[in-house]
Amino acid sequence: MKTITQRFGAASATKLRDWQKLVAETSAMDDPEAQIKKVNDFWNRRMQFMDDKDAWGQDDYWATPMESLGQGKIDCEDFAIAKYFTLLSAGMDVGQLRLIYVKAKLGGSSSNITQAHMVLAFYSDPDAEPEILDNLLGEIRPASRRPDLTPVFSFNGQGMWAGVSAGSSSSPSGSKRLSRWEDLLVRAHAEGFE
Numbered sequence: 001m002k003t004i005t006q007r008f009g010a011a012s013a014t015k016l017r018d019w020q021k022l023v024a025e026t027s028a029m030d031d032p033e034a035q036i037k038k039v040n041d042f043w044n045r046r047m048q049f050m051d052d053k054d055a056w057g058q059d060d061y062w063a064t065p066m067e068s069l070g071q072g073k074i075d076c077e078d079f080a081i082a083k084y085f086t087l088l089s090a091g092m093d094v095g096q097l098r099l100i101y102v103k104a105k106l107g108g109s110s111s112n113i114t115q116a117h118m119v120l121a122f123y124s125d126p127d128a129e130p131e132i133l134d135n136l137l138g139e140i141r142p143a144s145r146r147p148d149l150t151p152v153f154s155f156n157g158q159g160m161w162a163g164v165s166a167g168s169s170s171s172p173s174g175s176k177r178l179s180r181w182e183d184l185l186v187r188a189h190a191e192g193f194e
Contacts, residue, residue, distance in 0.1 A: 004016055004066055004069065004070050007070055008069075008070030008071065009070075012069060012070040015046070015069040015070070015072070016066070016069055018042075018046075019042075019065070019069055019086070022038065022039065022042050022086065023086060023089045023090050025038065026038050026039060026086070026087070026090035027089075027090045027091050032092070032096070032122070032124060033131075035087065035090060035092065036087065036122045036131065036133060036140060037140060039083050039086045039087055039090070039133070040083060040133040040138070040140055041138070042086070043068075043079055043082050043083055043086070043135070044079070044135055044138050046072075047068065047072060047073070047074050047078075047079065047082075047135075048072060048073045048074075049073070049074065049075060049076075049079075049135065050073035050074065050075065051075055052075055054073070055071055055073045055074065055075070056071075060077075060180065062077050062078065062081060062180045062181065062183070062184045063077075063078040063081065063082075063184075064081070064085075064184060064187050064188045064191055064193070065081065065082045065085045065086060065188070065191075065193070066191045067187075068081075068082045069082075076117050076118045076119070076134075076135055076136070077118045079118075079120075079134075079135040080099050080100075080118045080119055080120040080133070080135075081099065081184065083120045083133050084097055084099055084120050084156070085188060085193050087122075088157075088193070088194070089193070094156055094157050094158055095123070095126070095156075095158065096122055096123050096124070097120060097121070097122060097123075097156055098120070098121045098123070098130070098154040098155065098156050098161070099118060099119075099120055099121075099154065099155055099156060100118065100119050100120070100121050100130075100132075100149075100151050100152075100153075100154040101116070101117075101118055101151075101152045101153050101154070101155075102116075102117050102118065102119060102149040102150055102151050102152060103115070103116065103117070103149070103150040103152060104116075104117035104136065104148055104149055104150075105148040105149075105150075108148055109147035109148045111148075114150075117136070117149070119132050119133060119134045119149065120132070120133040120134075121133070121143070121154065122140075129142045129143055129144060130142070130143045131143070132146050132149070134146075134149075155178060155181060157185070160178065
């Protein structure tokens with residue numbers, strides 16, 4: 001905790017304790033649907049959206065969960081990443097989670113204006129339709145009820161996929177093609193994440 005308070009100030013220690021409590025409570029839950037809701041709500045309600053340029057002084061920075069807690073101002077990738085690592089810390093299997101890079105239609109599914117966006121998908125089993133955890137929409141919905149999102153590719157700590165189907169095979173190069181992800185994994189590991 002000393003490192004987070006040195007880097008982001010004393011207020012970040014409270015945020016870290018709240019996150020640790022969230023992980024403990026989520027770990028004790030038997031219902032995966034309740035787990036993903038609790039984690040989605042925690043991050044969506046406690047963090048403020050801010051572009052990386054304003055938050056980190058960089059065009060595109062993928063923050064670790066500790067950096068997100070310390071900063072308190074994060075973008076869509078950081079929301080998805082924080083939820084991913086929180087659920088893993090609570091004991092969820094990595095195979096049930098995928099970060100999905102999407103094109104989001106701004107203003108709804110009939111809009112022609114799209115923007116790069118990232119969400120987290122939860123798969124109750126490999127053949128299940130994914131449920132989408134998102135910072136744009138607080139309600140967790142099945143992918144079929146998110147026509148505003150067009151998936152481009154998905155990834156997790158096990159690999160990278162061209163689509164979002166949990167049963168599809170990983171690309172030969174896996175997630176190593178994502179340098180920001182690889183850099184994030186190194187920093188997250190240094191913070192104690194597996």
